[in-house]
Amino acid sequence: MNKIINPPKSEWSQILLRPTQTVEDVEATVTEIFMDVKKNGNESVKKYTSKFDGVQLSNLFVSEEELASSEQLVSEELKEAIQLSKANIEKFHTAQKTAKVLVETTVGVQCWQEKRPIQKVGLYIPGGTAPLFSTVLMLAIPAKIAGCKEIILTTPPNKKGKINPAIIYAAKQCGVTKIVKSGGIQAIAALTFGTETIPQVYKIFGPGNQYVTVAKQLATKYGVAIDMPAGPSELLVVADDTANASFVASDLLSQAEHGTDSQVILVTTSKNKLNEVEEALEKQIEDLSRKEIAKKAIKNSKLIYVESKEEALDMINEYGPEHFIVCTADNDFYVDGIENAGSVFIGDYTPESAGDYASGTNHTLPTNGYTKAYSGVNLDSFLKAISFQKISEKGIKNIGNAIEVLAAAEGLDAHKNAVTLRLKSLK
Template identity: 65%
Template sequence: LCTPPDKEGKVHPAILYAAKLAGVNKIFKAGGVQAIAAMAYGTESVPKVYKIFGPGNQYVTAAKQQVSLRDVAIDMPAGPSEVEVLADETANPVFVAADLLSQAEHGVDSQAMLITTSEKLMKEVEYEVQRQLALLPRWETAEKSLANSKLILVKDMDEAIDLTNEYAPEHLIIETKDYMEQAERIVSAGSVFLGSLTPESAGDYASGTNHTLPTNGYAKAYSGVSLDSFIRKITFQEINGEGIQNIGPAIEVMAANEQLGAHKNAVTVRLKTV
């Protein structure tokens, strides 16, 4: 585990405890692109790894992508965080604003988006964002992040769904009266939060889903980290006499059409013996 220490050079006890529970036996005080380089290439103290997991800022993401070209595998491109709230006229503007701000406070390059079919809700959310922003301890960071953020009014839910799937948000909160029906239409998103009582914060800390998720539209091609991400799959196969007689001719035809004579012959010589 690589984790950046605090100003006193210490690692937070909660991180150490979580690492112990997970079975981690080596912890290095390093973060950022330095940690990515150390894990990808190895140093005198940090061993080279096979695969790097974990989110980071835009520099960490760029570093992960660089080393993944030839040196090590990565979970996915997971850079600056983002959230989209998909809402209709039934949504609570206080909740929506709080959801947008909870993402905006991550960092100045984070992005919060509202896509809604209700102009009334959009105006109420805009007011609520400013009201709640003034009360936040990290208001300066959130304010800069809001410069990257947008409130988008669409004509109907069909347009909203199309835009959502094109944006492919890291976090998607659906606050509509028929949120389960709308969720069925989502094909590109990192993690989806259903209904007005399911904030993105729950996914970060308590509801059980992993929140290392694809950002910047990569949800069109990648899934979030899961137990499956840590598993390598090996296939095994055995063919008996009857089996090679059944599929052998098809293999010969396909190999011949690819002009791979040795491939074909590897089957032909076997067919002559069964």
């Protein structure tokens, strides 16, 4: 990893750059595929699935037979782990339900807010180098709790045209039965425009590589909402002399193994700890089954020493990490001061992988600095807040004159007249 000692603030933005291509670098490819799918539907989805995933598909959907057989192909141990994770995610997201908010702003004027589910949602589940069945739970569970009527799940097939049975099993456990065998740009395009068999959705959820991220952003140009820009995974750990170097190294590697374009960063106020973590990391990486991926990600990553915790916190907020782990003698300083982070993990015994799988929080989070403006996926991501108002005769008398004055001041005569007519009818 790149070691950086006491960098001046003027260099932070350069030091903290993500190893991602710009939108301009991939937008032409994304736009070309979008237009092809819009014009040719299923034919184009199959064409690009053959090109990028190396498999010719006759049917884009997981069959009833595949749905039925998935349970036998998943071990009992994995089923139990999925059920535990599912229960915790359900518990945490169910607790996010809010009641109707009702207020009488003025006598005779009632205003209230109610939440309604987004009717049709698309869930993108990455496949690629790792089948992320955990993401099925993170997206499908809050979608069901919210009451979304149509949940379309799309994920890339393997070379045999199959979907990992754990993904199918997790989807079934969450009540999802419509699974599309497609990933990448073509899957996002299909959800955006709809095809002969794949329904168009109102909002698309799920992480992906840089191409998927740009595809989701392009989808918004065609009236489809997205959860957030969520690209290659990233993690930042802040540690001091009290941190366990072995734990810190394991957390850094847990994100580095996601993909070659992942990024992990250690910010520390201890030069000794920086060296200890580097040694532990070099030792642990050799035992990983995905060590070649992790090693490439480590080339994008940094070990940064700063002199004070105040400087460390400023740097962390400037970076805005997707995952933020705090392992210091004064964790509260960082927990209270963090402003830009997707999800925060506190203390030696709170690994980032707990949030990825089973603690109950959601692991679909903004990356690439978007934590400065976006939240991670939560129950409200699948809901819309609708405002209502009801005004009585007394209420219109109480606020009518103010409406007339405000409308006249803006030169909107029809707005004023809509009130004036009602007030006259009450005299």
